[in-house]
Amino acid sequence: MDAFDQPLNLTWGKNGSATIIPAGYRKTRILLQDDALWFLPASSEDSGEYICTRRNSSYCADVSVHLTVVEKSAVRNISYLQKAFTFSPGKVVCPALASFVQKNTNYELKWYKGSIPLDIDNKKFAVLKGTNYLIINSVSLDDSGYYTCQLTFRHEAGQYNITRTIRLETLGQKKRSRPVIVYPNEKVTLAGLGSRLTMICKVLTGESSHFYTEVWWLANKTYIGRLYQKGRVTEGERQELVENDENYIEVPLIFDPVKEADFNTDFTCVAHNSLGHEIRAAQVKQQERDTSWYLALIPVALVVAIAGGVCLHKCWKRRSARGYIATKS
Incomplete structure (x- = not known):
């Protein structure tokens, strides 16, 4: 039989003492149960170095344990x-x-x-x-x-x-805050058909780290990349900002170009973290044609018309005068 296959006998002894504590030993407060030495209860006099010995007929190993009992x-x-x-x-x-x-x-x-x-x-x-x-x-x-x-x-x-x-x-760690969408703060954004448009979703995260908050855009409750697979409408690069010791996140929505279908699409900015979420709807409407230049030309047209009328009147008088002179002669 190999030495390690033979049953091992375990005993405990206290350094400096001839007292050996064999398996099954029980005297007042001290008990040896399995491999552990129990003190029920422990006393200050139990402090010291204890030697655990495992042995058989051809094998022996010692382990030293220091015990300190404190008040x-x-x-x-x-x-x-x-x-x-x-x-x-x-x-x-x-x-x-x-x-x-x-x-x-x-x-x-x-x-x-x-x-x-x-x-x-x-x-x-x-x-x-x-x-x-x-x-x-x-x-x-x-x-x-x-x-x-x-x-x-x-x-x-x-x-x-x-x-x-x-x-x-x-x-300590900074207190986390639920996200708050700062803008778009108006539901409607005006744009010209065929123009390039950028709508910004800006989210306040307060003292919370940018890391904990996600921000994205939806179109008709669908992710932008899924609805616009050809990339005409895309989410721009996420920007993480610090303003007045507070954290912000900006995610742009880019139209290149604006098409008529965009005027009938519901766009939504979504901000989410573990403490809550917020959504903000935004729509793109067609910008009316600028008629201000027509209004600016009205005074000029009036001046031209008046000046033209004066010139015609003078020419008519001259022709009438010439005819009268010729008749008299």
Whole structure:
């Protein structure tokens, strides 16, 4: 039989002591169960170096474990660091409970911040049975600090409390905002038939990063690229702007050229992120012909007509005078 196929005997010993803790050993507070050494409960005198030895007739291996038992007042020195982002849901996880809960799905933890029990009201905090975490529905900077989770553990005739302390560090991030369409702020845009037209959709995202908001155009509730496959009407390049410390997104809709069909098409700008969406309708209408130049020519035409009438009148008088003179002669 190979050396590794032979059964291994596991024992624990404390460094500097001849005491050996064999499998199945139980004396007052100390228990060896499977591969783990349990202290029920732990005492300051348990601090020290423990040697775990696995051996058989031809094999031996040692593992050294340093154990430090601290007073409750100094438990923050051995706390678990965890992080959460502000303005979003977060979790505080109670670690290293697997050996105590095993297949128990009905266990429930008690949670404290500092030494004060948390009010689990499902608005700010929530706890689910059979889970090892505390839910924070919306993390704020004030949620940073030390949290303690407590599990009531039963073993044989005894009942013990298992506690873990977590130091939660909250990381600030800018608050996200729902998008607001600034313009088009008028539903109708005038354009000449056959002209080139650009309509801009400008969206305010506030303090939110440009990354979180999508902006696009629709025509008759259809994507532009799908309806205008030949590219006569296209979406231009997305522009990300910062004005007065606030973020904006601009997406142009380009007509090259404007056709009569565009005057009967419903165009819509859509802005969307995880907090909401907004839509804004826009239509293209044919621009009336400019008659201002006709109006400008009216005074000129009147002057020309008056001047022409005066000239004709003078010519007529001259011809009449010549005829009278000739008759008299």
